[in-house]
Amino acid sequence: MPILDPKKIKELFPIFSKEENKNLVYLDNASTTQRPKVVIDALKNFYETYNSNIHRGIYDLSEKATKMYEDTREYTAKFINAKSSEEIIFTKNTTESINLLAYTLSDDMLQKGDRIITTSLEHHANFVPWQTMAKKKGFILSVVPVKDDYTLDMDKFEELIKEQNVKLVCISAMSNVTGTIPDIKTIIKRAHEVGALVMVDGAQSIAHEHTDVQEMDCDFFVFSSHKMFGPFGVGIVYGKKELLDKLPPFLYGGDMIKSVKETCTLFNDTPWKFEAGTPSVADVVAFKKAMEFIEELGIENIKNCEMNLAKKAVEMLETHKQVKIIKPKNLDESGPVISFVIEDIHPHDIAEVFNKENIAIRAGHHCNQPLMSHLGIPATARLSFSIYNTEEDIERVELALKKLFEIFAK
Amino acid sequence: MSDIYSEIILDHYKHPHNRGKIKHATHKAQEDNPLCGDNIKIYIKLSDKKIIEDISFEGEGCAISQASASMLTEFLKGKPLEQAKAITPEQIYDLLKIEISPARAKCALLSLKTIKSALA
Numbered sequence: 419m420p421i422l423d424p425k426k427i428k429e430l431f432p433i434f435s436k437e438e439n440k441n442l443v444y445l446d447n448a449s450t451t452q453r454p455k456v457v458i459d460a461l462k463n464f465y466e467t468y469n470s471n472i473h474r475g476i477y478d479l480s481e482k483a484t485k486m487y488e489d490t491r492e493y494t495a496k497f498i499n500a501k502s503s504e505e506i507i508f509t510k511n512t513t514e515s516i517n518l519l520a521y522t523l524s525d526d527m528l529q530k531g532d533r534i535i536t537t538s539l540e541h542h543a544n545f546v547p548w549q550t551m552a553k554k555k556g557f558i559l560s561v562v563p564v565k566d567d568y569t570l571d572m573d574k575f576e577e578l579i580k581e582q583n584v585k586l587v588c589i590s591a592m593s594n595v596t597g598t599i600p601d602i603k604t605i606i607k608r609a610h611e612v613g614a615l616v617m618v619d620g621a622q623s624i625a626h627e628h629t630d631v632q633e634m635d636c637d638f639f640v641f642s643s644h645k646m647f648g649p650f651g652v653g654i655v656y657g658k659k660e661l662l663d664k665l666p667p668f669l670y671g672g673d674m675i676k677s678v679k680e681t682c683t684l685f686n687d688t689p690w691k692f693e694a695g696t697p698s699v700a701d702v703v704a705f706k707k708a709m710e711f712i713e714e715l716g717i718e719n720i721k722n723c724e725m726n727l728a729k730k731a732v733e734m735l736e737t738h739k740q741v742k743i744i745k746p747k748n749l750d751e752s753g754p755v756i757s758f759v760i761e762d763i764h765p766h767d768i769a770e771v772f773n774k775e776n777i778a779i780r781a782g783h784h785c786n787q788p789l790m791s792h793l794g795i796p797a798t799a800r801l802s803f804s805i806y807n808t809e810e811d812i813e814r815v816e817l818a819l820k821k822l823f824e825i826f827a828k
Numbered sequence: 829m830s831d832i833y834s835e836i837i838l839d840h841y842k843h844p845h846n847r848g849k850i851k852h853a854t855h856k857a858q859e860d861n862p863l864c865g866d867n868i869k870i871y872i873k874l875s876d877k878k879i880i881e882d883i884s885f886e887g888e889g890c891a892i893s894q895a896s897a898s899m900l901t902e903f904l905k906g907k908p909l910e911q912a913k914a915i916t917p918e919q920i921y922d923l924l925k926i927e928i929s930p931a932r933a934k935c936a937l938l939s940l941k942t943i944k945s946a947l948a
Contacts, residue, residue, distance in 0.1 A: 764864075764888075764889055764890035764891065765864070765890075766864045766866075766890035766892075766932075767833075767890045767891050767892075770832065770890075770932070781864065782863055782864050782865065783862075783863075783864075783865050787862075787865075790865065795865075796866070796888060796889070797864055825833045826833075826838065826891075828838055
């Protein structure tokens with residue numbers, strides 16, 4: 419297995435060679451990654467050479483653009499090993515992907531009194547839509563808690579899945595706060611045994627873990643381009659074709675129809691019936707380059723490289739006794755995301771001092787307030803790694819930490 | 829060295845003035861800064877002559893939000909109600925004597941926001 423050289427990889431990302439970012443240590447990758455030159459070039463190339471609307475034009479330019487857009491759909495299907503490209507819907511982000519499912523499933527497949535299971539590891543994007551639908555439609559929302567070791571409480575899951583009328587399980591494949599990777603396979607198996615569907619939120623896992631939706635056997639899988647080196651503005655819904663066929667459209671308008679009469683409309687086939695209006699064509703086209711980029715490096719190589727860094731970062735943090743790490747002890751059960759808190763120093767102050775040292779980290783509740791209240795903390799500071807991070811970045815973090823302690827010791 | 833962590837800010841953060849709950853408060857309010865999880869509770873005791881006889885705060889948050897609450901409550905003690913109502917963000921920044929970036933403005937102004945809702 420080739421070993422990736424993060425310094426060489428860093429050169430592929432133009433942002434790091436800009437004068438103003440010369441000393442930037444970027445550790446907010448769980449929020450959004452940086453983009454390699456190939457992706458930025460693809461955006462520019464589309465606008466300069468192929469710019470036109472898709473699915474409409476009879477002229478060559480539009481046909482070329484349509485082909486590039488649909489090629490990305492094809493590539494996305496292969497990237498996550500979907501059975502066919504018709505199982506791939508483009509949205510604007512993971513949040514919209516989950517809302518698409520929340521609205522359409524609530525309309526057609528779920529009934530009053532049905533149970534939806536989610537977990538306290540979820541991002542608000544995979545929590546608020548279900549909570550809202552539950553209130554609106556009378557579903558019962560159950561939340562699987564995390565244990566003290568920041569892993570999911572599988573005993574509690576087992577209890578909840580045995581309840582009557584569980585129809586849907588919505589679960590993240592990797593927590594954006596603790597990095598926790600739940601036992602998705604067992605969860606899907608058990609859900610299917612009781613006749614429930616499973617929606618997996620892959621926003622965090624997609625850039626760090628190999629994704630095979632057929633092997634996983636999830637019913638729906640959602641993720642975003644911008645957390646995997648692709649452009650902003652592209653979200654993805656994967657759904658099993660037979661399920662997507664049964665669901666009603668989400669948004670209504672142009673491009674999602676076959677024919678419209680004054681009295682009725684015939685909707686388009688899956689997946690186009692879910693893509694009303696002009697999509698973010700250039701972003702979708704350039705997203706293909708992001709997936710190619712990941713495949714060229716190899717997702718296993720990426721994972722090894724990032725986890726090696728995460729392990730070193732955890733070891734470094736552990737040498738400072740004031741630091742409490744909010745992450746499963748067993749690193750195999752988590753991704754390259756490390757939350758931590760420091761006694762008597764608020765995460766905001768940690769991030770502020772880090773910022774002065776040119777280190778970009780996230781501080782806050784990370785769009786997961788239920789987890790924060792469960793852990794009894796208002797917020798955490800979070801380091802999240804990607805392939806361009808280096809051991810030197812960890813040394814810089816340690817220097818910033820020492821500075822922080824110095825400031826607050828005064 | 830980080831400019832905003834001046835000695836005075838850190839001193840107020842570690843040894844806050846007016847922290848706790850006063851007895852016989854006539855006005856109180858709580859406000860959160862949901863982005864960072866800061867929260868401030870304000871207790872005010874207003875005299876018949878509309879003077880702030882006593883004022884205190886509780887809550888948790890970053891050094892800026894807590895120091896700001898400490899300094900602002902200290903400043904307002906004994907001042908007339910109308911003066912408290914008229915306080916502007918600029919006056920808070922002057923009080924803190926540090927450069928506040930847009931990202932930290934909400935932290936710095938949380939106690940002011942809470943005082944204003946208590947007095948509203």
